[in-house]
Amino acid sequence: MAGYKAPLRDMRFVLYELMSGDELARLPGYEEFTRELIDPVLEEAARLCEEVLHPLNRSGDEEGCTLENGVVRTPKGFPEAYRQFREGGWTSIACDPAYGGQGLPAMVNVLVEEMICSANLSFGMYPGLSHGAYVALHDHGTEALKAAYLPKLVDGTWAGTMCLTEPHCGTDLGLLRTKAVPQGDGSYKLTGTKIFISAGDHDLTENIVHLVLARLPDAPKGVKGISLFLVPKYLPHADGTPGPSNGVSTGAIEHKMGIKASATCVLNFDDATGWLVGEPHKGMRAMFSMMNTERVAVGVQGLGLAEASYQGAVAYARERLQGRALTGPKYPDRPADPIIVHPDVRRMLMVQRSTVESCRALAMWTARHLDLQNRHPDPEVRRESEDFVALMTPIVKALLTDLGYEATNHGMQVLGGHGYIREHGMEQYVRDCRIAQIYEGTNGIQALDLVGRKLGLAGGRPLRRFFHPVAAYIDEKMEDEALAEFVQPLAKAFVRLQQATAEVARAGLSNPEEAGAAASDYLRLFGLTALSYLWARMAEIALAKQDDDPDGFYAAKVATARFHAERVLPQTGALFSAVMAGGKSIMALDEAAF
Numbered sequence: 312m313a314g315y316k317a318p319l320r321d322m323r324f325v326l327y328e329l330m331s332g333d334e335l336a337r338l339p340g341y342e343e344f345t346r347e348l349i350d351p352v353l354e355e356a357a358r359l360c361e362e363v364l365h366p367l368n369r370s371g372d373e374e375g376c377t378l379e380n381g382v383v384r385t386p387k388g389f390p391e392a393y394r395q396f397r398e399g400g401w402t403s404i405a406c407d408p409a410y411g412g413q414g415l416p417a418m419v420n421v422l423v424e425e426m427i428c429s430a431n432l433s434f435g436m437y438p439g440l441s442h443g444a445y446v447a448l449h450d451h452g453t454e455a456l457k458a459a460y461l462p463k464l465v466d467g468t469w470a471g472t473m474c475l476t477e478p479h480c481g482t483d484l485g486l487l488r489t490k491a492v493p494q495g496d497g498s499y500k501l502t503g504t505k506i507f508i509s510a511g512d513h514d515l516t517e518n519i520v521h522l523v524l525a526r527l528p529d530a531p532k533g534v535k536g537i538s539l540f541l542v543p544k545y546l547p548h549a550d551g552t553p554g555p556s557n558g559v560s561t562g563a564i565e566h567k568m569g570i571k572a573s574a575t576c577v578l579n580f581d582d583a584t585g586w587l588v589g590e591p592h593k594g595m596r597a598m599f600s601m602m603n604t605e606r607v608a609v610g611v612q613g614l615g616l617a618e619a620s621y622q623g624a625v626a627y628a629r630e631r632l633q634g635r636a637l638t639g640p641k642y643p644d645r646p647a648d649p650i651i652v653h654p655d656v657r658r659m660l661m662v663q664r665s666t667v668e669s670c671r672a673l674a675m676w677t678a679r680h681l682d683l684q685n686r687h688p689d690p691e692v693r694r695e696s697e698d699f700v701a702l703m704t705p706i707v708k709a710l711l712t713d714l715g716y717e718a719t720n721h722g723m724q725v726l727g728g729h730g731y732i733r734e735h736g737m738e739q740y741v742r743d744c745r746i747a748q749i750y751e752g753t754n755g756i757q758a759l760d761l762v763g764r765k766l767g768l769a770g771g772r773p774l775r776r777f778f779h780p781v782a783a784y785i786d787e788k789m790e791d792e793a794l795a796e797f798v799q800p801l802a803k804a805f806v807r808l809q810q811a812t813a814e815v816a817r818a819g820l821s822n823p824e825e826a827g828a829a830a831s832d833y834l835r836l837f838g839l840t841a842l843s844y845l846w847a848r849m850a851e852i853a854l855a856k857q858d859d860d861p862d863g864f865y866a867a868k869v870a871t872a873r874f875h876a877e878r879v880l881p882q883t884g885a886l887f888s889a890v891m892a893g894g895k896s897i898m899a900l901d902e903a904a905f
């Protein structure tokens with residue numbers, strides 16, 4: 312299996328050169344986050360991911376998790392790796408200093424998350440879910456609950472889960488049945504079954520804090536009757552140590568396609584003691600507050616796996632000797648040329664490379680606005696950034712996981728049959744990546760969120776947070792000859808996006824099925840246009856630095872931008888046609904005809 316090397320050079324390019332990361336330290340609360348502090352954090356994260364987490368990726372996949380006497384065991388090496396992870400302070404980097412966290416900017420956190428996902432996504436699921444629980448509790452818990460639970464979640468001695476899904480209810484949470492009965496002392500007794508719960512049980516921490524959606528006895532039907540509860544696996548003693556077992560048991564662990572070292576559990580709650588988080592019947596609001604960060608985090612899973620797969624594919628393509636270059640032998644002294652000489656192999660590597668570099672830029676653009684939204688002193692700037700994050704979240708989640716999955720498939724294809732068998736680890740990236748298109752709201756649901764909610768939100772205000780800077784950039788650079796090859800195709804794609812937006816809004820008003828039918832193609836069109844804008848900006852920066860380019864980094868950046876403009880961006884034409892064709896052919900068949 313190919314090793315993993317964190318792409319720190321490109322990460323620094325995106326952070327500092329594209330996204331003005333040096334300005335982070337000007338934001339209140341971020342004063343200490345200068346390059347001098349950020350760079351060593353990234354280097355240390357890279358070391359941990361390369362040397363501790365990645366070596367367990369394959370063995371974790373092969374061994375998987377086991378359920379022994381009602382307790383989940385993670386694969387060999389995971390408990391020790393988690394101990395190192397926790398002791399290194401990695402569970403706390405994105406957490407509030409008031410509870411022992413390090414309060415790192417979202418931009419830095421996204422880069423660290425990318426490395427963890429590349430190195431070992433299954434491992435990353437455990438702290439990832441804890442972070443989701445931390446955010447929900449931090450934003451909505453009572454002071455008493457926060458004081459009792461947050462420091463443990465932050466220092467990683469306890470882990471967390473998010474328990475939403477039930478056998479009969481996934482996307483439509485309004486159907487959920489788990490009950491919560493008040494006990495008159497401020498606590499509740501919860502009863503019900505949750506399925507597919509990531510990190511639902513494991514042997515990495517001394518306690519697990521489940522955040523559970525359930526219904527109160529007087530709850531209205533549907534999503535307006537859902538409340539959020541905190542239910543610990545072990546009820547803590549007054550001194551904070553884990554006490555007796557609560558009524559939570561693991562019924563099974565799922566056997567699944569990928570992320571096999573991440574325990575996906577059926578959890579049974581039998582009169583389990585819990586406490587309300589947030590207001591009664593407002594559980595969905597509490598969920599939504601954490602959704603932006605969590606959905607961006609899932610997008611980053613697609614990015615991380617695409618990067619890992621790209622590295623594996625490049626290493627193999629340099630070594631594997633098959634056939635001769637179409638223009639004649641490039642390595643006449645060898646029995647055949649390495650497959651990296653073949654245009655079709657190059658095509659796949661370039662798709663992977665351009666995907667990874669631009670998706671990283673898009674994730675970081677969104678993270679930059681998360682930082683501004685959280686820290687900027689001017690409320691107007693904060694609101695603008697909040698709009699931007701709301702608009703881009705479904706795009707980051709769906710686009711990065713769709714493109715990430717396609718990229719891992721290309722990586723497997725580069726290795727031919729050796730990609731399909733297990734030895735090189737390339738098929739694992741494909742299997743591991745697939746779930747990211749499904750959980751945290753399927754990508755179809757992300758597309759509906761974009762067209763159904765985000766486009767019309769606040770009279771189109773969020774949409775303008777994207778359209779205005781892109782339009783201004785095109786206006787400013789249209790006459791710049793050096794940038795013409797990037798800006799002119801971007802301008803075309805942008806016009807298509809504007810027309811498609813108007814059409815989706817118009818058709819959707821008279822018939823919501825039209826918007827539903829257009830949604831996924833529209834999201835991809837939007838996403839590819841956003842990537843094209845970022846490529847133009849990256850090319851502009853790189854072109855200006857061509858004279859001082861000893862390692863060829865900037866020349867490679869321009870070449871990759873060119874590939875995107877010529878070979879990827881034209882897909883926006885086909886997507887535009889599909890959106891404009893309307894939804895009739897999608898809905899034409901009678902149900903019985905299927």
Ligand SMILES: Cc1cc2nc3c(=O)[nH]c(=O)nc-3n(C[C@H](O)[C@H](O)[C@H](O)COP(=O)(O)OP(=O)(O)OC[C@H]3O[C@@H](n4cnc5c(N)ncnc54)[C@H](O)[C@@H]3O)c2cc1C
Pocket residue numbers: 440473474475476480481482483506507508509510567575746749750751752753754755756759
């Ligand atoms: C490995 C794994 C880990 C998971 N981890 C967790 C976890 O930690 N916590 C948790 O609570 N859940 C978790 N889930 C559950 C996951 O979030 C759900 O599987 C997902 O939300 C989809 O729900 P579903 O599987 O019931 O599919 P369904 O909701 O039944 O959807 C089936 C299909 O119909 C489509 N669809 C459904 N409704 C609509 C609609 N209104 N309009 C258009 N299309 C629609 C969907 O897009 C999908 O393609 C996990 C799942 C897996 C497999």
